[in-house]
Amino acid sequence: MTDAAAGNGPDDLYGRLAVHVGQIAAAGGEGRDPVNEPMIRHWCEATGHAVPADGSAPATMLQVWTMAGLSGHTAGTARAGAYDDVLTLLDDAGYTSVVATDCEQEYLRPLRPGDRITYDAVIESISPRKTTKLGTGHFVTTRMDVRANGELSGTHRFRILKYAPAATRKPTAEATRPRPVVNRDNAAYWEGLERHELLIQRCSGCGTLRLPWLPGCNACGSPDWDTVAASGESEPSSATSSCTIRRSPPSTRRTRSPSSSWRRACASSATSRECRTTRSARGCP
Numbered sequence: 023m024t025d026a027a028a029g030n031g032p033d034d035l036y037g038r039l040a041v042h043v044g045q046i047a048a049a050g051g052e053g054r055d056p057v058n059e060p061m062i063r064h065w066c067e068a069t070g071h072a073v074p075a076d077g078s079a080p081a082t083m084l085q086v087w088t089m090a091g092l093s094g095h096t097a098g099t100a101r102a103g104a105y106d107d108v109l110t111l112l113d114d115a116g117y118t119s120v121v122a123t124d125c126e127q128e129y130l131r132p133l134r135p136g137d138r139i140t141y142d143a144v145i146e147s148i149s150p151r152k153t154t155k156l157g158t159g160h161f162v163t164t165r166m167d168v169r170a171n172g173e174l175s176g177t178h179r180f181r182i183l184k185y186a187p188a189a190t191r192k193p194t195a196e197a198t199r200p201r202p203v204v205n206r207d208n209a210a211y212w213e214g215l216e217r218h219e220l221l222i223q224r225c226s227g228c229g230t231l232r233l234p235w236l237p238g239c240n241a242c243g244s245p246d247w248d249t250v251a252a253s254g255e256s257e258p259s260s261a262t263s264s265c266t267i268r269r270s271p272p273s274t275r276r277t278r279s280p281s282s283s284w285r286r287a288c289a290s291s292a293t294s295r296e297c298r299t300t301r302s303a304r305g306c307p
């Protein structure tokens with residue numbers, strides 16, 4: 023990357039970025055659904071909070087009502103050209119990676135079932151070149167104004183870092199696989215693996231075995247359990263009974279790692295003679 027491209031020379035990248043500050047990033051956006059009780063309930067269940075007594079949406083759901091979902095906005099994304107111009111300038115200067123760094127929200131009025139959501143967004147600021155642990159780049163901040171039935175109900179300020187990675191490390195075999203998600207419901211499972219034991223949960227109420235681990239028994243509802251260690255032996259005739267290869271649609275992101283794979287395979291197989299389970303499978307075409 024040249025000094026000019028980095029923002030230090032006469033062809034000042036930062037200057038060319040800064041002219042976009044104050045320009046429209048999205049205009050005339052419409053929420054896919056009005057504020058509604060099922061989405062409020064699902065959010066509250068996922069976050070472990072009670073639905074507000076007055077039936078309004080938790081304030082932190084503000085951005086939810088503007089999201090497109092997997093199938094996209096039926097009326098378009100409302101994204102304006104200025105935001106794409108900023109991203110293109112950064113891509114062309116070598117800042118091809120992106121990470122969302124933080125967001126801030128302000129709440130002006132509760133959202134209630136039936137409210138119709140519209141939104142606009144503006145490019146609020148672009149930072150001079152910064153160097154972080156991830157790499158060197160520019161922070162781009164947008165501010166979305168969210169309206170309910172035309173009345174401003176909150177603002178959502180969203181910041182990304184577009185950057186050139188600090189160093190390219192060749193991914194190791196471990197780095198290509200996600201880290202395990204350890205929580206209070208499955209910690210003993212992972213502790214067992216550290217001892218080279220594959221532990222299967224056994225319901226204290228009805229004796230049903232289960233793997234992967236769950237907080238309660240699907241058969242009788244009991245939350246009580248103990249474990250049995252898999253013997254490591256399986257019946258020769260019951261190894262793999264089915265195999266599914268899932269192919270995800272192409273990413274809609276502007277950039278992604280060329281090494282990322284969108285193909286996953288899973289197989290139903292006999293983990294041990296005690297238990298059959300569905301697992302990721304390696305070596306599938």
Ligand SMILES: [Zn+2]
Nearest residue numbers: 225228239242
């Ligand atoms: Zn049970």
